[in-house]
Amino acid sequence: MDKSWIDWADWCSKPYRAKLEDFLNFAYVNRDPSSRIYCPCRKCENRKFFEKVIVRQHLHGNGFWKKYKIWDKHGESRDGADSLHRDEMFMGSDDYMEEDMVKVLNGWTDKSFKDLLDICNESMPEGVNLPNSYYQAQKLTEDLGFTYNTVDACPNSCMLFRNEDINLDQCLICKASRWKEDGCSLVSDLGPGKRKAAKQARYFPLKPRLQRLFMSSKIATLMRWHAEKRTDDGVFRHPADSLAWKDFDKKHPSFSGDIRNVRLGLASDGFNPFRTMNIVHSTWPVILVPYNLPPMMLMKQPFIYLSVLIDGPKGPGDKIDVYLQPLIEELKELWDEGIETFDASSNQMFQMHAALLWTINDFPAYANLSGWNTKGEYACPSCNSETASIWLPNGKKFSYGSSRRFLPYDHKYRKDPRSFNGLREYRRSPTTLSGVDLLTQLQSNGILTEYRREDLQTRQMMGLEKPEKDPLKKRKHNWKKKSIFFELPYWKDNLIRHNLDVMHIEKNVCDNVLETILGVAGKSKDNISSRRDLELMGIREQYHVKRRESGSEYFDPADFEMNNDGKDKFLIALSETRMPDGSASHIARRVRLKDRSISGLKSHDNHILLQQLIPLSIRSSLPKKVVEGLIDLGKFFKVLCSKLNCAADLEEARSRIVVTLCDLEKIFPPSFFDVMEHLPIHLVQEALIAGAVQFRWMYPIERCGE
Known part of the structure; x- marks a missing residue:
């Protein structure tokens, strides 16, 4: 359609009037003549609605808005094809x-x-x-x-009723009914129209969502920001600055050849949709995040996409792979074939591909997605089978306090048995295995999947459904299953596959510190069992359990636990703290001076406490050596969580956190060091590989769920 007339100066000429009537007729095709439309005159600029008569008067008196070249608000699509129902649809x-x-x-x-x-x-x-x-x-x-597509699932999460299995009435693995029970009879007996599935999942197709990113010319331009406008000066500001991103581009040049191809992150965690503790229910969303966008748009709610929603009341556990099958199939198609997509910024079609870089999840969900059991003797997935742990007979748990392995070989702490666990430490630091090494380990140990039908049937025949019956548990690894992500052809080559979540690690470390230095009954790591374990290990005689003549047992207070006066000073300091508006919640409300305790902390409260408030508030309540250790711990997380980091800063933090944890091992009992106190050693290594922490933690995901 000719649009040159919108620049004419004579708005009263007959040719202008004729062209104006053609425009109005076009705008009102299949539209009620009495309805209102946007007015494209030079004053209104499509900001106001008017009837046809008023729009005609404005265009005669004010002229046509010259910048309005594509009449998308009046029925014309941006690619030139007339979409007569565009306005009606939107x-x-x-x-x-x-x-x-x-x-x-x-x-x-x-x-x-x-x-x-x-x-x-x-x-x-x-x-x-x-x-x-x-x-x-x-x-x-x-x-x-x-x-979205609703898919019925086995109540025990063995299979999905889709494709060739869509008409089945019971699970092929466990023989459980597909349908809910109604009293003594199955709902399936009531007729096809009234049957209700016992468990369902909802899958939201990924391809149209990624295509919509390029339907807006502004967002389509920003999807190239990581390659066109990013400053590459060695500072970690964006995932594209990371070694993992650059290594992926180097290994897959056909994918990185088009900078519009999409890099994704995947996150998953369970939540209670009823928002009450009285109802036990766990619904699991699986969320995808595109990483091509600039930092100020990454991990923001408009660009966090729900991919799979798994119904409760029970979480899927290790069988989450069953529900991820449609997503993995679509990701494989996006990698191998791609999908033809219109780029509004260049007005061209291109073949868009997508790849999954890594997953983001808390530590229990890490086990569900990766297949590595995050409990027991080999709980650390980074150390793998070289995890150093000690069984505490009285505490009935493992202690992971062997940070000296990560020190230089000639460090004095390695030869100091008395200050640590009674032994000298000559073992080297464990080697983190690559994806190829892990895949070889899985295959050599015959680890089965939790989604392939033949593997599930084999597990059922061998009686491997419950971990306590699994003979593989006695081997020197913690593998429970082979993850479905290894179906992706590039997954084994990724430098980082599953991220350790800094948010939850920081929260658990902070809770552990607070409960121990305050001596919270039932939660402190310093108790009668931990003192007996010290006695069995033959270390720190001053903390051993003592016995009175009457036969009763007692133990002296430890240096790391505050006395009542110290607790009062510490908690009063916290209760009187006022943070800037919007930087933190009102932590003073969590403090209970009467009980000398603090409870009900959210993850971000722990973030603020560990990095800022605890180092300031404990100075007059604890001995110097304890204060220095906790201050160094807070400094480490502060550096790690910085929005701007370079490799030199992180290398220094890595060497410092090892010494800090060794200093804390000299102070706190072995029961203090569960796996969460061990994981900070590996956080810096992941930051050096995968980049800034704020794009790999659960804060945005959980806030989106709220």
Whole structure:
């Protein structure tokens, strides 16, 4: 369509009037003549709605807005094809999406939602049309691409009823019924229309979501930011600065050849949708995050995509791979074939590919996704079978306090048995295995998957469903399964596959410190069992259990535990602290001076406490050696969580955290050092490989879930 007339100066000429009428006729094709449209005059600039007569008057008196070259608000699509129903489809869609969210959160019926739509339609201005029913509203979301596929699952998470299994009534593995029970009979006996699945999962297709990133010219341009505008000066500001990203590009040049190809991160964690502790329920979302965008847009809610939603009431556990099968299949297609996508910034079609860089999850979910059991003798996935742990007979748990292995071989701490566990330490630091090495380890030990039908049947025949019956448990590894992510052809080559979550590690370390220095009953790591373990190990005689003449046992207070006066000073200091608005929650509300305790802390509260408040508040409450150790621990997490880091800073932090943990081992009992106190040693190595922590932790994911 000719648009040269919009630049004409004579707005009263007959040719201008004729072209204007052609524009109005185009704008009102398949539109109610009495409805309102955007006014593209030079004053309104498509910011106001008017009827046809008013728009004609404005265009005669003010002229046509010269910058409005693509008439997308009047029926023309950006790629040049006339989309006559464009405005009708998008008009009011944002209002509907908000109302649909309210319906879901409040459990409204379809009829009540229809009544609300009727009221809203009456109150809307002319030209804005909301759907007339919930059914029409769902059709609208399908047109916009907000669709999902509901898949029935085995109640025991053995299989999905899809593809060739879609018509089955029971699980092929455990023979459990697909349908819910209604009293003494199955709902399946009531007829096809009334059957209800015992467990379901919802899958949100990935391809249309990634395609929509390129439908906006601004976002499509920003999807190339990592290659076109990023400053490459050795500072870790973005995942593209990391060694993992650069190594991936080097190993897969065909993928990195087009900078528009999408890099993804995957996160998963369980939550209770009912927001009450009275109901035990765990729903598991699987979330994807595109990493091509600039740092200020990464991990923000508009760019956090729900991929799989797994119904409760029980979490999937190690069988989460069963529910990830549709996603893995789509990721393989996006890697091998890609999908034809329109780039609005260049007005061209291109073949878009996508790859998964790593996963983000807390430590229990780490076990579910990676297949490595994060409990027991070999709990550390980085140390693998070289994990150094000691069984504490009285505490009935493992201690992972062997940080001296990571010191230089000639360090004096290695030859000091008395200050540590009674032994000299000559073992070298463990080697972190590559993805290829891990795959070889899995294959050599015959580890089975938890999603392939033949493997599940083999497990059932061998009686391997429960870990305590698993004969593999006695071997020198903690593998429970082979992860489904190894189905991706590039997964074994990734330098980082599963991230240790700094957020949860920092929270657990802070809780452990607070409960021990405050001597919280039932939670402190300093108790009668830990003192007996010290006695068995033959170290720190001053902390051994003593016996009175009456036969009762007691032990002297430890240097690392505050006395009542010290607790009062520490807690009063916390209660009187006022943080800048928006930087932290009101931590003073968590302090209970009467009980001399602090409880109910959120993850970010622990973040602020460990890095800022504890180092300031403990100075007059604990001995100097304890204070220095905890200050160094807070400094380490502060450096690690910095938004700007370089390799030199992280190398210094890595050498310092080893010494800090060794100093803490000289102070606290072995029971203090569970696996969470060991993992900080590996956090710096991951930061050197995968880059900035703020793009690899659970804060944005959990806030999105809230």
